[in-house]
Amino acid sequence: MSLRVSTVEFRVRYAETDQMAVAYHAHYLVWCEIGRTHHIRGGGMSYREMEAHGVTLAVADASIRYRAPARYDDLIRVATTLSEVASRTVTFDYTVSNAETGQVLATARTVLISLDAAQRVVTLPPDVRELLNACALASS
Amino acid sequence: MSLRVSTVEFRVRYAETDQMAVAYHAHYLVWCEIGRTHHIRGGGMSYREMEAHGVTLAVADASIRYRAPARYDDLIRVATTLSEVASRTVTFDYTVSNAETGQVLATARTVLISLDAAQRVVTLPPDVRELLNACALASS
Amino acid sequence: MSLRVSTVEFRVRYAETDQMAVAYHAHYLVWCEIGRTHHIRGGGMSYREMEAHGVTLAVADASIRYRAPARYDDLIRVATTLSEVASRTVTFDYTVSNAETGQVLATARTVLISLDAAQRVVTLPPDVRELLNACALASS
Amino acid sequence: MSLRVSTVEFRVRYAETDQMAVAYHAHYLVWCEIGRTHHIRGGGMSYREMEAHGVTLAVADASIRYRAPARYDDLIRVATTLSEVASRTVTFDYTVSNAETGQVLATARTVLISLDAAQRVVTLPPDVRELLNACALASS
Helix, strand or coil: CCECCEEEEEECCHHHECCCCCECCCHHHHHHHHHHHHHHHHCCCCHHHHHHCCCEEEEEEEEEEECCCCCCCCEEEEEEEEEEECCCEEEEEEEEEECCCCCEEEEEEEEEEEECCCCCECCCCHHHHHHHHHHHECCC | CCECCEEEEEECCHHHECCCCCECCCHHHHHHHHHHHHHHHCCCCCHHHHHHCCCEEEEEEEEEEECCCCCCCCEEEEEEEEEEECCCEEEEEEEEEECCCCCEEEEEEEEEEEECCCCCECCCCHHHHHHHHHHHECCC | CCECCEEEEEECCHHHECCCCCECCCHHHHHHHHHHHHHHHCCCCCHHHHHHCCCEEEEEEEEEEECCCCCCCCEEEEEEEEEEECCCEEEEEEEEEECCCCCEEEEEEEEEEEECCCCCECCCCHHHHHHHHHHHECCC | CCECCEEEEEECCHHHECCCCCECCCHHHHHHHHHHHHHHHCCCCCHHHHHHCCCEEEEEEEEEEECCCCCCCCEEEEEEEEEEECCCEEEEEEEEEECCCCCEEEEEEEEEEEECCCCCECCCCHHHHHHHHHHHECCC
């Protein structure tokens, strides 16, 4: 069994550039969130629906390694995998690349923690956990 | 009776610059929000408390005229007045300037509409309206 | 002859929501920029190429009327027209709507001013002006 | 000799909240940038001046551990140290806390890489390196 990889593409917004004429580094975390949203949707339940069911996944840990800059209007591709589903955390890995050249711009990992509606840490409900496990894997 | 003017200052963040090496225009609306928050706080009740009491003020209309650019690390001053309190709307005016040179960078106006907790348009509760009226005026 | 309307679609990012659980109002100006970039590209020369040729269009005036909220993961559609090309300014109009329901969320207008590489106001170079005029019109 | 710690404070902007009613996680990287700018300024040369001298420090690696949420209008304190100056990289550490309660909200580290005006990786000029070394240390 192998991990499913989903990809989503979008262009760098002018708003995302900084005076170095490259995409400002914090926006990569937003791009990862786009990848994550897209990946979860592909698993059959949108994150929006998940939140409506009272499960919130909050970022508890994030790390990014920047390798090359992105520029205004570049077509960005985020490839996302759901690497681990634990009792209370979910780990995603991301590769951000330039969709036209294939150059890798950054790699990132985020660990999300499961919160209930009152924002307390809780174990993932069994059905959500099952759903995330299915979301993680490529159909054979 | 004259309108109270409050001022708040902060520096342009690197994140707020774009590849023109000036502050990206959309951030001025955020700066106006900072001025508005600061102005309301000066009236004796924070906007945070106002929301906790079930009153939300949502921006219904915004207009900005940009006159000169702001650059990274510039000290920005936002001067805010609460120009009108109507039954369901509140109007704020802003002058954004460079605090060190005095140069006016932009003028702006936003009209906010009163929403209840369910985000329906409602008339402002009398006590909030009174509070906003007091907030608008300079003490003589 | 009628104005060309171009449309571009994207989803509301989690990063764009605020604690009212709607898209924060300043992001609409970013969405207008996406519409503008897309519209200009459709005219045969990207804005990126335009900047590379030394022409910068800076927002000099912006106004937005907000009509209904956008929520996380909503599919947004921005319809853009280039309404006027003058000697030193270009005016764009935007309609932001929910692509799935058709509901209009906001209407906006921005006036952009032509700057040279040194960020001085200049008349638009004749070839750029011609290009923008062509960009504005629907092919008959 | 011990490392100098500088602190800077600001309030959480409404724009920075998300629909979880907490500050969106990517903004913490912006807050770190504010801490870094403030720290460098305290060393006698602003980062703005450094860039004007042709030295750019680009974020090459970032990691954050989130411990507790920040909410709208909270007074945030960022404590920054410059932990290491190497030939081509500079490492900063950050503690983000609630200035009123003292609660630690996040800890973060960024590694910045030295670029020249053409955005190529270069060794730090000796004078800038000396300046950063002095910036790092507390005066005894």
